[in-house]
Amino acid sequence: MASTWEQVAAAKQASLAESIPSAFRIPHHRCPPESQLDVTTWPKDSGWFTSKELQITESTASHILQSIASKAWSAEEVTVAFCKRAAAAHQLTNCLSDAFFDEAVQQAKALDEHLERTGQVLGPLHGLPISLKDNFNIKGKDSTIGFTALVNQPAEYNATLVDILERLGAVRFCKTNVPTAMMIAESVNNTFGRTVNPLNRKLTSGGSSGGESALIAFGGSPLGVGTDIGGSLRIPAACVGIFTLRPSAGRFPTQRCRSGLAGQEAVQSVNGPMGRTLEDIILYSKSIVDAQPWKMDPKMLPLQWRVVEPPKKLKLAVLWNDGICLPTPPVTRALKETAEKLKEAGHDIVEWDPKLHQTALDVLARMFVADGGKTVEALLGITGEPYRPEMQMYADAQELGVYGMWRLHLERSELQREYLEQWMSIEGLDGILAPTTPYASVPHGDFKYVGYTGVYNVVDYSAVSFPCGVSVDKALDQHSSDYKAQSTFCEAAHNSYDAGLLHGMPVSLQLVAQRLEEEKVLAMTETVLRAIQ
Structure with missing residues (x-):
């Protein structure tokens, strides 16, 4: 008798729990209470981690690599420490979709032996544990992307990026949870359930790379890789206050990954790093490009990593709101304070007119x-799994047909031309400073609007989401008395905003450069961080 989708999901969850070694299962007496919303402090407070494990897992990726190369730490002890902390992260936030810690330790041991034998690191990421979003195929592992139909359907090959990371010396140790088809802005599906935000478990860690963001924010991974087709890197990074780069298509290899909308290439999915420091994002990005991925993935552009010195005086256009959904009060305050500090530091601030944003989002939705x-x-349909309520637009959709799709491509190309024309009309413009999302985060089920990120997927611009140093303050961040909704999205954002619940949560902004300006947008973000710090 065929299993029901519920049985498949329950068995997969049980298998995942069983894959965590008993030594990495939190003792019952050390578990934080359900009422403890912020569990990021728990590793230090619990007494379950050794001081060495805490030192390792609270270090930057750059510091870890230096420590391994100098033999101050072994790749094995670094990997064990992160496997233990990732296991804890999963038990407290439900952030993993697969764990293969024993294999990771064996890989780390082999790297230690290589360093001992040759005196040389294998590559620029030698010994660094890197977590991967669920859709990155690893031979012999599932890539369910949230569907029960894809449980126990192991990949027959590695994604190209997985092979590159191994060649560079990285250690793969786990995969992270995503929403169904990776098309919801919160990480929830019928197979693994919901990932929660380790900074406040009543809030979302975002989507679709929300397993990654939760794991990294908890300290369970020094660096992770997610993907982005409408904001799926930037939204989860913003929900937990970490850094990410959304590159233009053609910089980082996407070949042989599993897609939730396989064959959909009108707007391309890209992948990028997620980490706790900008330095780590730059380190990863340069390492991948230096590996010349265009020699393995025909869709990659043969662009070497470029050293970019941004102008000492930046000219940035601020997107105060997109005319569709007003940012919630802490995001507006963060934008104002950041713009003021940039002005004080001598940078030019102008305004961005969002006149094309509604058109871009209409194109993206179709x-x-x-x-x-x-x-x-x-x-x-394979398992009879029901649509989740967040996926209703797919249940209601009408097929466009080839002719309709070609017309849509024309609309997209014209929109890209018009957006570039608007950019070039502002002489000397370096970038756009914008909200990453209208929210700091939201209660589970309340993430309704992805417009601030999605527009830059349509035009394929490079963007960094970064924590700007502002946290939600329930005393300061109240709705203004003259609030007027711009749309149903705006009304929903207003109604779900709870300053008390969000108090203390980090606020992120995004910095946007033009297409294929990854090096420039990272360098500009450094300039912005200097101004605001």
Whole structure:
């Protein structure tokens, strides 16, 4: 008798729990109470981690690599420390979709032997544990992307990026949870359930790379890789206050990954790093580009990593709001304070007119459901898995057809031309400073608007989401008395905003450069951080 989707999901969750070694299962008497919302302090407070394990897992990726190369730490002890902390992160936030800690330790031991034998590191990421979003195929492992139909369907090959990371010396040790088809802004699915935010477990860690963001914010990974088709790197990074780079298509290899909308290329999915420091994001990005991925993935552009010195005086256009969904009070305050500090530091601040944003988002929404939802429907149908409420647009979609899709491509190309024309009309413009999302984070189920990120997927611009040093303050961040909703999205954001619940949560902004300006946007972010710190 065939298993029901519920049985498949329950068995997969049990298998994942069982894969965590008994030594890495939190003793019952050390577990934080359910009422403890912020569990990021727990590793230090619990007494369960040794001082060495805490020292390792609270270090930057750059420091870890230096310590391994100098033999101050072994790759093995670094890997064990992160496996233990990742296991704890999963038990407290439900952030993993797979754990293969024993294999990781064996890989780390081999790297230690190589260093001992040759006196040389294998590559620029030698011994660094790197977590991977669920859709990165690893031979012999599932990539369920949230569907019960894809449970126990192990990949027959590695994603190209996985092979590159191994060649560079990185240690893979776990995969992280995503929403169904990776098309929800919160990480929730019928297979693994919901990932929660380690800074406040009543709030979302975002999506679709929300397993990654939760794991990294908890300290369970020094560096992770997620993907972004409408904000799936930037949204989860913003929800927990970490850094990420959304590159333009063609910089980092996407070949042989599993897609939630396989074959949809009207707007391309890209992948990028997520980490706790900008330095780590730069380190990873340069390492991947220096590996010349265009020699393995034909869609990659043969662009070497470029050294960019941004102008000492930046000219940035501020997107105060997109005319569709007003940012919530802490995001507006963060934007104002950041712009003021940039002005004080001598940078030019102008305003960005969001006149094309509604058009861009209309195009994006139609791209996502152009197949009439058939891709999602087919995967759900295998096990009889129901649509989650967040996926209703796929259930309701009407197929566009080839002619309709070609017309949509024309609209997209014209929109890209118009956006570039608007950019070039502001003489000397270096970038756009914008909210990453209208929210700091939201209670589970309340993430409704991805417009601030999605527009830059349509035009394929490089963007960094960064914590700007502002935290939600319930005394300061109240709605203004003259608030007027701009749309139903705006009304929903207003109604779900709870300053008390969000008090203390970090606020992120995004800095946007033009297409293929990854090096420039990272360098500009350094300049912005100097101004605001």
